[in-house]
Amino acid sequence: MTRTKRVVVIGGGVGGLTAGALLAREGFDVTVLEAHVYAGGCAGTFYHKGYRFDAGATVAGGFQAGGPHQIAGDLLGITWQIERIEPAWVIHLPERTITRWGEEARWREERAAKLPELRRFWGIQERAAEAAWQFAARIPEYPPASLGDLLRLAAKIRPNLIPISPLALLSMGQLLNWLGVRERNARTFIDAQLLISAQTTSRHANALYGAIAVDLPRVGVYHPRGGIGNIARQLAEALAKHGGRIVYRHAVTRIERRADKSFLLHTNKGNTFEADIVLANLTPWALADLLGEAAPPALQREVKSRPSTWGAFTLYLGVPSAALPTHAEHFQVVQDLDQPLGEGNSVFISISSPHDAERAPSGMRAVTLSTHTAIAPWWRLRQDDPDGYQRRVEQYRDRLLDAAERVIPNVRGAAQLILPGTPAAFQRFTRRPLGMVGGFPFASLLNVRGPHTGVENLWLVGDSIFPGQSTAGVTAGALRVAAEVVRVAAQRRFAQPARLSAPSSAR
Numbered sequence: 237m238t239r240t241k242r243v244v245v246i247g248g249g250v251g252g253l254t255a256g257a258l259l260a261r262e263g264f265d266v267t268v269l270e271a272h273v274y275a276g277g278c279a280g281t282f283y284h285k286g287y288r289f290d291a292g293a294t295v296a297g298g299f300q301a302g303g304p305h306q307i308a309g310d311l312l313g314i315t316w317q318i319e320r321i322e323p324a325w326v327i328h329l330p331e332r333t334i335t336r337w338g339e340e341a342r343w344r345e346e347r348a349a350k351l352p353e354l355r356r357f358w359g360i361q362e363r364a365a366e367a368a369w370q371f372a373a374r375i376p377e378y379p380p381a382s383l384g385d386l387l388r389l390a391a392k393i394r395p396n397l398i399p400i401s402p403l404a405l406l407s408m409g410q411l412l413n414w415l416g417v418r419e420r421n422a423r424t425f426i427d428a429q430l431l432i433s434a435q436t437t438s439r440h441a442n443a444l445y446g447a448i449a450v451d452l453p454r455v456g457v458y459h460p461r462g463g464i465g466n467i468a469r470q471l472a473e474a475l476a477k478h479g480g481r482i483v484y485r486h487a488v489t490r491i492e493r494r495a496d497k498s499f500l501l502h503t504n505k506g507n508t509f510e511a512d513i514v515l516a517n518l519t520p521w522a523l524a525d526l527l528g529e530a531a532p533p534a535l536q537r538e539v540k541s542r543p544s545t546w547g548a549f550t551l552y553l554g555v556p557s558a559a560l561p562t563h564a565e566h567f568q569v570v571q572d573l574d575q576p577l578g579e580g581n582s583v584f585i586s587i588s589s590p591h592d593a594e595r596a597p598s599g600m601r602a603v604t605l606s607t608h609t610a611i612a613p614w615w616r617l618r619q620d621d622p623d624g625y626q627r628r629v630e631q632y633r634d635r636l637l638d639a640a641e642r643v644i645p646n647v648r649g650a651a652q653l654i655l656p657g658t659p660a661a662f663q664r665f666t667r668r669p670l671g672m673v674g675g676f677p678f679a680s681l682l683n684v685r686g687p688h689t690g691v692e693n694l695w696l697v698g699d700s701i702f703p704g705q706s707t708a709g710v711t712a713g714a715l716r717v718a719a720e721v722v723r724v725a726a727q728r729r730f731a732q733p734a735r736l737s738a739p740s741s742a743r
């Protein structure tokens with residue numbers, strides 16, 4: 237008789253939990269080991285002095301019909317505790333304020349009035365995004381790692397993808413140039429949104445990926461009740477419902493590969509966990525570290541040669557409701573069109589919902605501010621110049637508060653609590669090496685990272701694999717990895733039948 241295969245997932249981020257819960261539903265024996273005391277990682281919600289702050293992610297997308305969260309939720313029997321928000325967010329450029337309405341007619345009116353330079357862009361963007369969402373809902377084997385993957389991938393391509401396929405070979409900047417869009421406000425409007433989704437601006441971002449990235453408000457932005465961490469909480473419940481378990485306060489410190497090809501995972505509590513299959517909800521750097529000398533040469537080369545990804549600088553504010561705007565929950569502020577984005581020049585601001593009493597003491601709201609930041613200067617100063625490091629924290633705090641003034645006048649006077657978060661804090665709380673967050677930039681669709689690690693039965697999940705960052709992105713990646721594990725297990729006569737497929741509503 238075949239024994240139920242033991243799966244251990246290292247990390248209870250949204251990617252790890254989604255993949256783990258899907259495999260538990262397929263009959264695998266799943267254990268998620270989570271270092272922290274709660275799940276969610278970069279999309280977690282933490283308690284501090286009566287507030288529940290979203291640590292990183294604040295904007296939730298991908299819950300529309302055919303969106304990754306909807307597909308995973310249907311498979312797992314989750315009724316998401318979410319509400320759609322309108323408008324999705326408001327973008328403040330130095331001399332223009334643009335509201336990203338989800339409702340089509342309002343958005344058409346807004347963009348015609350505020351962004352006439354992009355008139356021809358939207359038709360192409362919407363058609364491309366529509367076809368790409370439909371393709372994504374078929375859980376494609378992308379990037380293909382074998383001939384079998386390639387054949388399965390080809391079978392999922394529909395005719396509506398063909399006319400927009402040239403975009404796969406262009407950068408968003410080339411597309412905008414081709415459309416004659418040179419006006420700085422229009423370019424910055426696109427760039428600011430690409431930076432938070434594709435992790436790079438139009439100069440490098442792939443046009444097809446970018447078309448989906450700027451589509452989020454149209455397909456829907458949602459507010460998870462209780463904060464973004466509620467997505468992970470509901471996933472952890474689904475994991476348990478399907479027979480799996482999550483073990484908190486257990487950080488995996490070493491992955492040992494045994495002679496019979498099974499794994500022994502060592503934790504900081506001195507415990508060990510056996511596994512036939514391991515899903516690492518980690519960055520390649522963290523995985524290589526856990527494998528040590530057993531890391532395959534390709535993985536070792538990857539972590540030596542890959543440029544580091546972005547870090548984040550965040551501020552968590554407790555602000556009286558009376559001092560806050562009521563027309564939107566999310567805002568993006570760009571302070572200076574002449575300066576590069578990130579580093580406090582572009583800041584994302586999210587305010588907890590007025591209807592979410594759990595998030596803050598009475599009369600107050602929890603506010604998260606974030607900006608992209610290069611990690612190297614933070615770590616240099618932290619090591620060599622502690623005073624300089626402190627000055628940098630203050631400088632970034634001031635930049636973010638300056639940006640917030642556009643949305644929350646007199647924010648410094650109003651805020652009753654201001655808590656900064658540096659890349660070092662992200663390293664500490666999410667265990668991502670050097671606090672590198674957000675996954676890899678999407679410059680080319682032909683050179684993206686897949687889930688394979690070079691070690692049989694060891695896969696990556698999370699925002700380091702295609703399609704990358706965001707709770708929706710890591711969920712799409714998790715659906716693909718879970719389907720692949722089921723298929724491989726069936727081929728190797730593991731115990732489970734292959735029944736993981738998109739629910740009919742997504743087809």
Ligand SMILES: Cc1cc2nc3c(=O)[nH]c(=O)nc-3n(C[C@H](O)[C@H](O)[C@H](O)COP(=O)(O)OP(=O)(O)OC[C@H]3O[C@@H](n4cnc5c(N)ncnc54)[C@H](O)[C@@H]3O)c2cc1C
Nearest residue numbers: 247249251271277278292293294295487488698699706707
């Ligand atoms: C500032 C910021 C803003 C963002 N804004 C948005 C947004 O608005 N919308 C959006 O959708 N996305 C946003 N993102 C991106 C999004 O949060 C991430 O892409 C996504 O949550 C990553 O999920 P993941 O599955 O890769 O896991 P992670 O979030 O990286 O979680 C990994 C988990 O593994 C655990 N872990 C790590 N190492 C070990 C170990 N050795 N043993 C045991 N456990 C371990 C960690 O504790 C953590 O819980 C933002 C990110 C940041 C940082």
